[in-house]
Amino acid sequence: MTDPAIAVRGLTKIFPVPLHRQSIVAVRDLDLRVEPGEVYGLLGPNGSGKSTTLKIILGLVSPTRGCTEIFGRDSRLVKSREAVGFLPENPYFYKYLSGEETLRFFGRLCGLGGVQLKNRIDELLELVGLTKARKRRLGTYSKGMLQRIGLAQALIHEPKLVVLDEPTAGVDPAGSREIRDLIVDLKRRGITVLLSSHLLAQAQEMCDRVGILADGVLVREGRLQELIAIENQTELVLADASSQLVEEIESLINRSNAKLIERRKSTTTLERLFLDATTERPKS
């Protein structure tokens, strides 16, 4: 049997609040399994414990109870972080380094060097679209650019598992679409992805499985398709249908024992509209 990419068992994290009697329970009795190759979305409102859970999985915060494992290795072992790339939420790097230097620094920390590292840096800068800004200091980067360099940094050592805390936070729709494509691409290459988000529309497009956290408790979990399917409803979307055809379909429905719940004109999404409008001009 292969180890799960991530296993979380009975995880509880309590933050003591100095000078106060009661403490904050950030995560309560959490059980989680992420299988190799899947994209798992950890969803939940602000303060529900998403970031705390991810930090514990990476061994950055110690659990009060329970344990977490990465590919069968306890998170407390440094060794468990060999095959993981992590993008913290609102990542912030050394301002005085350029994009290229930042990637070189993190590459060295992963034991890379020489030509291999150099090629990898070129490749990643291209991938996240920062080739033009590679020599610029991060102090001059915009939030979205920081998010991209953060993503590149997480991928520097070709990890088998990528943990992303709100990967699209602060990124514009076109950028977040690119990040989404990138995640889909990672999945295609067999890389496991665990991401947190509260942008549900996006999670819906990317994730195979989701877990919903509320106040540190996992309230729902399962395959996305199963969770959101409404078993007794079916949608038809027609193009160039004549009104006559629509009427015929409706009368057909009326004769059966099915019920027509809604009939409307298809609309484009605001996102689509935004993307069409902003991609007409070439982006710098």
Added chain:
Amino acid sequence: MSSDTGALARHRAFSFSRVYAITINTLTELTRLKVFYFLLIFALLLIGSSIFMAQLTFQQEFQILKDVSLGAMSIFTSLLAIVATARLIPQDIEDRTVYTILAKPVPRFEYLLGKIAGVLLLLAISTLIMSSVFLAVLYTREQTVLHETVRQMSKAPREQVDDALRAVRSSALNIDLFPGITVIYLKACLLAALTLFVSTFATTSIFTIVVMTFIYFIGHLQATAREYWLQGHSSGWITHGFLAVVALIFPDLQAFNLVDDIVAGAAISLGLFAKTAVLGIFYTTIYTLLAVFVFYGKEL
């Protein structure tokens, strides 16, 4: 078990190249600080300006030159050690850069080791710069005085001139300066390591700097206080234990003050130098280990 890790080499418990990457990064960070240049230029000006302190005799002149220069170096390196180290860790935690680093396969002790090594490297570089300027100034003055002496004594017998020149040489550049400078550097290393330790549990870097200033002054007074205290108490093991704890919290910084002896022209015995150097290295190591210990238990 799935244990292949793609492009990665097998993980090693300690990797010099990881520590080196953090060291160089820390050095880069510190040399981009304005305060570093401000302090360095100030110290260099102080050293340079002592040329103009003309004195009655060359002995006095060299004495003042050494006193001012070594004093400036001592204060500059100590100050730099404290100021540079104090914000290193808190800043990383505040900016969350520490998350990105420790999420890589980097053990926490390597992170701290890289940080302290970066500071020690910075201190070494600034000590080298200041020493070069100081020795150049001293050498220039020595040459001038030598020429002057030869000119003034042009009619005196050969032996008398040689004696006079030897007197000039021995009071200017002599070998005792090097152990003196080394000890100044080691004192700064000790302060840097102690600052690192304090900063691992301090909540703000201001707190660290205040505590360190306090320790700096107490550390200079400690030896005197200890002697005074020992006079009135029996020296049982409780006393010694207590003193050991005090000595750990407040290192005896006066022991690193060989400058006075050097300025006075007294030779520094190899034994004293070795003892002081070992003490400095010992303290630096202990404080770094204590910092590592606290950092392992720290909630980031």
